[in-house]
Amino acid sequence: MALTREQIAMRVAREFKDGDYVNLGIGIPTLAANYVPDDISVMLQSENGLLGMGRYPTEAELDADMINAGKETVTAITGASIFSSAESFAMIRGGHVDFTVLGAFEVDVNGNIASWMIPKKLIKGMGGAMDLVAGAKNIIVTMTHADKHGNSKLLQECTLPLTGVNCITRIITDLAVLAVKDGAFHLTERAPGVSVDEIREKTAGKLVVPDSVPEMKL
Amino acid sequence: MALTREQIAMRVAREFKDGDYVNLGIGIPTLAANYVPDDISVMLQSENGLLGMGRYPTEAELDADMINAGKETVTAITGASIFSSAESFAMIRGGHVDFTVLGAFEVDVNGNIASWMIPKKLIKGMGGAMDLVAGAKNIIVTMTHADKHGNSKLLQECTLPLTGVNCITRIITDLAVLAVKDGAFHLTERAPGVSVDEIREKTAGKLVVPDSVPEMKL
Amino acid sequence: MAGFDKVVQSYEQAMAGLSDGMTVIAGGFGLCGIPEGLIAQIKTMGTKDLTFVSNNCGVDDFGLGILLEDKQVKKMISSYVGENALFEQQMLSGELEVELTPQGTLAEKMRAGGAGIPAFYTATGYGTPVGEGKEVKEFNGRPYILEESITGDFAIVRAWKADRYGNCIYRHTAQNFNPMAATAGKITVVEVEEIVEPGELDPAHIHTPGIYVNRVIKGTFEKRIERRVVSK
């Protein structure tokens, strides 16, 4: 069965290693913070200028001057640091953030990603997404494999305005985990109970399927 | 009579306005800080990362972590700020320092300056001088009008490797104050008792002399 | 040190000299760390045809959003403008010109402007609409685009504390774009929660040295929260 949002987040969290600095986008990526295994720690970077983002505040802790990149009120962990936007993106652009997890509208076989604009429909801006995909060492895209009309989001070539080129190497969807390399999606894991055929059917771009595709561990 | 080093410094100090941020090079420029008129204040920037440089420390105040750009022990005034070299040169390069005063080997009629290198003889490096002449809003060069062999330092064209081009607009020497513009030195003041003829004789580059050249006030 | 006293007593003095057609760089991220009183003063002044450089444009009735009501904004240079219905309407009708700029590039453009760096190369935006028409150059086999710096006629900044010399510190994540904005204005105006005497701020921990600051005014702030989320 297709994974829930929480299950995608659980699978994402299994990618992290102890000591990773991680930037999580809005939505499913943010949920991944809830599923970091007990035996490791990651430190969350929020691109508005906070390294060591903590949980949401209690009513008593609420502070308008303490927000995350999604503009939500947050707290800082012990040992956090707070800095300017220029410093924050120096970290990101300079490759010091180990992992970025973000959503997307489309990804293609060349690792291009479209995530910020649907012409004539949605023009809110790219925020920090273009910097993040250009700067992070490892990027994971999380999204549903297909849109609500059943159209694949894993394409031979993106159709929407791009966020970045040749930058996506790993995708975790509700159906599968895929590596992006050599001009193809390489299926590495499938969601429990999801068949390779279903994944093949919902993947519009070139898909490489090995002889055996294990089920994800969550 | 030719000015002493102290007198050159006194004349330099008369250029400052209340509220000026000033960077003073090693030597005569540094002396200018001693002659700032009582009714105005300037704030000294030291390019190793100190805005609000104060006097030299007492024995009790000596601190190896508190130095100026000349690597001398210093103090900071009340209301100083201390920052990185990148921030310091952001201030300089960005034109936020109002005045830079520095020495030179040669200046020419196009406002070029040579101050850092004598091939095969003196190769110590430019330090911050190239950044300072490229960045400050107003630059004053202080030097003796001629070298100890009597050779003019105010040339038609610099002969030594340059520190900066088209950047010097004002020179204060032991003999005169000169503006540099339109491809010539323009004599504006002469040292008390120094004749225009002496200045003319010791200025190798094109010199424009107005009908009347007042004596400097010190 | 009278020449270094940057404190002004009124918002009129704080924004004196702002005129139609100018470019204003504004600190803040969302509604966090915005110079509320300086924005209100611009609304009061009714200055028109302004270009704003700011990560966001507030919301409909707060932050820079309030300047849209009387169409004071000609152009907006921002990374994200999705919180504001009036903004979208004026943008789609063509009344408002918008230059969407990646957030890190925007921060760096302000910093570069203040630091006398006219342009820099970044990988951000290469191959996307942001890179269109921009110079491309390869370094170590990777393509980068050339981005030019930004400076403003004015910069409006919100700080936590400033001393009379204009030395500023920011509170928590209200820092965001404010330090870069402060460096990039021909006239930089800082609205603060508290004015202190020189010497009260630790010299080694000043976020914005006073050399960048022209005017300081004590403000009072609503500090509206854009997305109030609490732990369950």
Place this chain on the structure above:
Amino acid sequence: MAGFDKVVQSYEQAMAGLSDGMTVIAGGFGLCGIPEGLIAQIKTMGTKDLTFVSNNCGVDDFGLGILLEDKQVKKMISSYVGENALFEQQMLSGELEVELTPQGTLAEKMRAGGAGIPAFYTATGYGTPVGEGKEVKEFNGRPYILEESITGDFAIVRAWKADRYGNCIYRHTAQNFNPMAATAGKITVVEVEEIVEPGELDPAHIHTPGIYVNRVIKGTFEKRIERRVVSK
């Protein structure tokens, strides 16, 4: 948070991995704010053919100068090298390659290296030997030269206090080049006067966030004064 504990117990661990031919970025200005123990460790290791990026090269018997004795330095990228007789001798004999770089450009090259900016334009050095062979471009009618960023295999840094996560603060003007150096090393090692627990440093006043730092070691420092000048 074991994965974020950057503290190492020995200088051997601190400089493990340094090998012949590597590039090392070093903080410090003159003898102020230099990582004395890390430099001594490099001397002990005897690593050769090193390129150092540092504003200065110490003096004959202190700072980076001590690495000249056994000819460990192949190349030096600095703004000012006038305090060191052995340096001059090796430079003139051609044993030591020297790339003189303006101080502000050097600081910005390190910052850019750490910030993922491969190159930037600056007016500094245009029309001088520094600008020779470099790309020139005009912005607003003024010519600027293109300067490329610098990164190192190692960065060696001296801080005042660091916590276990590598968050650092610097003391007085011992800050200088250290924050930029810290960002620009593939492996950044910080030698500190005091190690504190996370939370002891104010999050808003950390000069170098721990994300840039790989190893922290507690050192002891001679802190030699280069030019002792006292008020009369």
